[in-house]
Amino acid sequence: MRPVLTFAQMTVRSLLRRRTVWGISIVILLALTGIGQVPGYGVTTQGRFILDFGLFGLEIGALLLAIGLASNIYPRDRETRTITPLLAVPLSRGQYLMGRFTGAAMIQAVSMIVGCLGLMVVLIVKQHAVPADLFPATGLLVVEGWFLLAVVFFFSFWTSPPLNAPLTALLFIVSQLSVSGFVGLFPRAPGLMRTLRLLLPHMDVFHIKDPIAHGMEIPGVYFLLAIVYGLSYMAFMLALALAVFRRRDMK
Amino acid sequence: MEDSPLSVRKLGKTFPRRLGLSSFRAVDSVDIQMSSGEILGFLGPNGAGKTTTIKCVLGLLRPSSGSISLWGEPPGSRGARRRIGFVPENPDYEDIFTPLELLSMFASMRGLDQDDRKERVLLSRVGLSGWERTRLRSFSKGMRQRVSLALALQSGPDLLVLDEPTGGLDPAARKEFRDIILEENRRGASVFLSSHLLSEVETVCHRAVILAKGRKVSEGTMEELLRTEDTYSVRYAAAEEGPEDVTEVRVPGDLLQSTIDEIRGRGLPIVSVAPVYRSLEEVFLTATGEEGPE
Amino acid sequence: MVISLLSLMSSCRTDYDIGEVAPESFEGEACDHSHTGQAGPEDEHSEHRHSEEHEQGSDTEGLSGSEMHFHEPGQRNHGTAWFFNQPWAASFVWGKMLRDSVVLVVLALTVYLGSGYRRRRR
Numbered sequence: 001m002r003p004v005l006t007f008a009q010m011t012v013r014s015l016l017r018r019r020t021v022w023g024i025s026i027v028i029l030l031a032l033t034g035i036g037q038v039p040g041y042g043v044t045t046q047g048r049f050i051l052d053f054g055l056f057g058l059e060i061g062a063l064l065l066a067i068g069l070a071s072n073i074y075p076r077d078r079e080t081r082t083i084t085p086l087l088a089v090p091l092s093r094g095q096y097l098m099g100r101f102t103g104a105a106m107i108q109a110v111s112m113i114v115g116c117l118g119l120m121v122v123l124i125v126k127q128h129a130v131p132a133d134l135f136p137a138t139g140l141l142v143v144e145g146w147f148l149l150a151v152v153f154f155f156s157f158w159t160s161p162p163l164n165a166p167l168t169a170l171l172f173i174v175s176q177l178s179v180s181g182f183v184g185l186f187p188r189a190p191g192l193m194r195t196l197r198l199l200l201p202h203m204d205v206f207h208i209k210d211p212i213a214h215g216m217e218i219p220g221v222y223f224l225l226a227i228v229y230g231l232s233y234m235a236f237m238l239a240l241a242l243a244v245f246r247r248r249d250m251k
Numbered sequence: 252m253e254d255s256p257l258s259v260r261k262l263g264k265t266f267p268r269r270l271g272l273s274s275f276r277a278v279d280s281v282d283i284q285m286s287s288g289e290i291l292g293f294l295g296p297n298g299a300g301k302t303t304t305i306k307c308v309l310g311l312l313r314p315s316s317g318s319i320s321l322w323g324e325p326p327g328s329r330g331a332r333r334r335i336g337f338v339p340e341n342p343d344y345e346d347i348f349t350p351l352e353l354l355s356m357f358a359s360m361r362g363l364d365q366d367d368r369k370e371r372v373l374l375s376r377v378g379l380s381g382w383e384r385t386r387l388r389s390f391s392k393g394m395r396q397r398v399s400l401a402l403a404l405q406s407g408p409d410l411l412v413l414d415e416p417t418g419g420l421d422p423a424a425r426k427e428f429r430d431i432i433l434e435e436n437r438r439g440a441s442v443f444l445s446s447h448l449l450s451e452v453e454t455v456c457h458r459a460v461i462l463a464k465g466r467k468v469s470e471g472t473m474e475e476l477l478r479t480e481d482t483y484s485v486r487y488a489a490a491e492e493g494p495e496d497v498t499e500v501r502v503p504g505d506l507l508q509s510t511i512d513e514i515r516g517r518g519l520p521i522v523s524v525a526p527v528y529r530s531l532e533e534v535f536l537t538a539t540g541e542e543g544p545e
Numbered sequence: 546m547v548i549s550l551l552s553l554m555s556s557c558r559t560d561y562d563i564g565e566v567a568p569e570s571f572e573g574e575a576c577d578h579s580h581t582g583q584a585g586p587e588d589e590h591s592e593h594r595h596s597e598e599h600e601q602g603s604d605t606e607g608l609s610g611s612e613m614h615f616h617e618p619g620q621r622n623h624g625t626a627w628f629f630n631q632p633w634a635a636s637f638v639w640g641k642m643l644r645d646s647v648v649l650v651v652l653a654l655t656v657y658l659g660s661g662y663r664r665r666r667r
Contacts, residue, residue: 003359006360013348014345081339082343088311089361089403090361222632225646228643235653236652236653243660250312251312
């Protein structure tokens with residue numbers, strides 16, 4: 001565990017010195033501030049609007065952060081050859097993957113929490129109530145972001161960064177669709193589409209912005225189950241990523 | 252076998268080319284056996300397969316055929332990695348860190364105790380005293396090479412794998428590097444040294460393996476490699492009075508005794524009789540078939 | 546291997562498509578939006594004040610001008626079934642989420658150990 005944590009710390013320091021993270025975080029905060037400036041049709045409607053779009057913005061932020069943080073880590077390590085001395089001696093491939101992932105996941109979680117606090121400030125400034133479920137909802141988005149990070153790492157071991165981003169975004173979009181919605185994309189082959197959908201995650205599990213915006217209470221057990229589901233899928237994607245990485249030659 | 256720090260048997264490595272439609276054999280059936288406490292030179296022209304072999308030994312590349320074991324363990328295994336120190340050809344580390352930070356993080360990743368004082372001593376040993384807190388970004392290749400050596404020595408390794416370690420160094424620094432290698436060897440470490448600098452290999456290595464076009468073309472102790480086949484140099488004084496005017500003749504072993512008898516018969520004093528040695532450069536060029544046109 | 550294991554999951558075919566797998570008691574597809582948060586199968590729909598004709602109308606009709614209508618607490622509006630066709634509102638898929646989590650963890654362990662074993666064998 002110690003090598004992974006040390007390497008994660010090294011990754012955090014290394015990522016913070018790049019502009020990508022700061023750029024995406026500033027865009028998220030500006031977007032949240034912008035949402036607060038949109039005039040509402042009524043006090044209740046504006047509060048819903050801010051919450052709905054704010055959480056949607058955080059979700060898109062999670063996707064952008066995952067791509068911005070992780071799509072270039074492994075290709076860059078290969079290109080600059082910094083991976084050679086690391087894998088030759090102190091780290092196994094599993095430790096390398098987990099260290100890089102943990103570092104990126106820490107930055108992503110902090111960025112999302114800062115985004116959530118930003119949203120809270122906007123609500124307070126506009127004199128709207130802050131729903132208690134805003135924080136667990138952000139927690140679910142953090143888990144979704146970690147899952148997306150694992151997906152980005154998985155793609156990064158066998159594609160280039162320019163291909164990684166659209167592949168992850170595509171997965172993000174189609175994973176929101178229900179089975180019937182997915183089959184509707186290509187109705188001529190319903191069997192094939194259903195089978196394909198089986199392999200994709202159910203990202204709608206993480207989305208609770210609608211009920212929160214409408215002031216509905218979500219049972220605590222649901223949050224717990226959704227987090228367990230997200231973390232399990234993340235573990236599965238990381239295992240797949242490691243299986244691919246273990247087969248890679250470090251030329 | 253388990254005492255042998257490195258045992259390579261029939262190692263082969265093929266890289267696919269043109270989307271797998273063709274392939275390139277970088278290393279072909281290479282055998283290397285290292286003894287404990289030995290300094291083994293690993294020579295070969297560019298593209299001979301030296302770095303590919305080293306990467307296979309370190310578990311960075313998967314061999315296409317053959318086997319490698321380090322103290323009986325597979326390459327890349329935890330047990331093997333713990334006992335190895337590695338200096339890569341290109342010392343590329345994240346340049347946002349200082350040597351002290353890198354040493355501290357590598358110590359933690361290797362499960363060693365972090366000791367700031369020890370790390371400073373190590374940096375001083377490789378000639379980086381005063382540079383401990385400067386980011387690698389402003390370091391020359393030679394200075395990065397020193398950082399690399401410090402990282403390799405950090406755990407007191409049983410096997411040092413050095414891939415062209417003195418490439419970016421000036422002659423004085425090369426000597427310091429050689430001295431450190433010899434010190435480590437005296438401590439008990441085995442050294443696997445890949446180098447283009449034949450004089451360096453000649454000076455420090457006990458044995459050498461020469462690779463050309465992916466195949467092992469020659470191997471032996473330095474004595475065996477440098478000695479010409481059964482040729483002797485006989486030096487004698489041209490006049491009876493003394494050795495001011497010395498003449499040298501080179502004769503094959505079977506004519507050695509008759510030549511000595513003949514010189515003595517002429518009453519001329521023999522100054523020395525010794526086997527003829529070639530330079531490692533000659534050995535290398537002969538073995539790799541790179542001798543220029545006569 | 547992954548595909549076959551996933552296929553072994555019973556009723557995977559229609560999982561999470563709440564419109565397809567909802568029990569009859571679930572009103573997400575047929576009924577509508579609660580203004581008070583009393584969502585779920587226990588909602589009653591019998592006390593709607595608006596007419597059958599209105600029930601089939603569009604969202605715009607239902608929300609504009611003189612057509613505006615009110616629901617009793619706990620009743621759903623029409624045209625918002627999508628809102629409840631989501632996992633948070635359909636407690637009958639929660640068990641499946643847990644089951645999938647277990648399957649995914651088992652798969653992750655299998656892939657992890659399998660790839661490690663292959664590497665060691667080489």
